[in-house]
Amino acid sequence: MSPVQYDLFQGLPNDCVERMLALGSRRTLHSGEQLIELGAPAEELYLVAHGQINLTLPMQVRGQKADVLVEERTGGQTVGWSALTPPYQFTLQASAPVETEVIALPRPALENYFAGHPEIGHRVSLNLASVIGQRLQLFQAMWLREVARMIEMRAA
């Protein structure tokens, strides 16, 4: 079985990746278990080792509160990058729809490591910008599709 390629550590040598993974701890989530609570302080960043994490937001559906799927993250992808961007507060909820393993990386440990290895910190920052940028572009396109449909409906 090939090792998981983490999007946050792309372009880094394996030994660096191993050292950074060793800063965190592996956590197994059972099906339906919550990983991130909306609005909670973001102290840890998560890498999905295997399984799936659903990012959701609460929504009123027929007068009832329901958690609606916003995004799905699978093996190798990053969850909870709010831990590396001020104001360090989660803006989505996250839970595991199936048994899932994540690696939880505490912010202080990562910051200490980056302070001692600025070139690694720079590479990880670029990868993080790519992760954030992909979500921005994705939601920008989805938003535009929705606006186009709204205009089409109102003009009809």
Added chain:
Amino acid sequence: MEMLLMGIFISIFGMAIAAAAFGAAVRREEPAPQLQAQPQPAAAAAATIPTRFFVQDGKIPAPNVSVPIEALLLQLERHVRLETAAATSFLAAPNSALLHSKTTSPFVN
């Protein structure tokens, strides 16, 4: 004498008709009683409903309350996945056609 009386009678009659006609011409038109048209609830609702092709004006499709909320949430999840896939396709090869490509989601059809 008879001729004289007939002439006077015709003159008076003519004067009376002229006076009536003049009065009718200069009379101010009474405003018609204002109908306080209170919009009927159904009419008000119809006014706010945007018309669409293949949909008769003023007829709102009743929400399908028979669909269980779990099924509705599954439809919503499917919609999000389809929209994400469509947006991802656009990002892979950005062009206007892909940006506005249709999906099979029941929420947009």
